[in-house]
Amino acid sequence: SQQGEEDPQALSIQEGENATMNCSYKTSINNLQWYRQNSGRGLVHLILIRSNEREKHSGRLRVTLDTSKKSSSLLITASRAADTASYFCATQYNNNDMRFGAGTRLTVKP
């Protein structure tokens, strides 16, 4: 399968702690994106990192991409209860095909 795979499947932390989620993929990509989904809602785009980029920041989010290891990580710093959601990585290929992983379910306890 070409789709990304997130790790861990579930993560539970206390408010204020950092949350790190990982994504691995199998073939060369154009870019990798991270999305957030609150329970019962649609997906919201968080950040896109291109294959020639190694790190991007957006607010409390930090994304890294290691194309040699075919992996990416999403770090949420100083987490809040409102960050509780499922987080998905999506890998986009040359043919404009875009595949999603199964997601990491993050729970931030107040």
Next chain:
Amino acid sequence: NAGVTQTPKFQVLKTGQSMTLQCAQDMNHEYMSWYRQDPGMGLRLIHYSVGAGITDQGEVPNGYNVSRSTTEDFPLRLLSAAPSQTSVYFCASSQLPWARGVYFGPGTRLTVL
């Protein structure tokens, strides 16, 4: 802009019935796609389009048809509904080349009895 809109929000079908899920976007995006999301799984790509008149199959295309006669609309047709097609369906759109993320619609929850 309304963004990506989907209708209906909920639908119940009987096995063998056909129906069309509607998707429209008002952002002049070239790329549009349909995904299904099943419990405990990520989104799986059904079909996608990179422009009017151009469609291609994704990961799970069987049992679904699409067409793209205009830039704005990308309907998904279920030919003969089966219980295995019970899922939440999301339509998405984006600019090409990929510079930003993909915009998702609110989803259609489909149940096939």
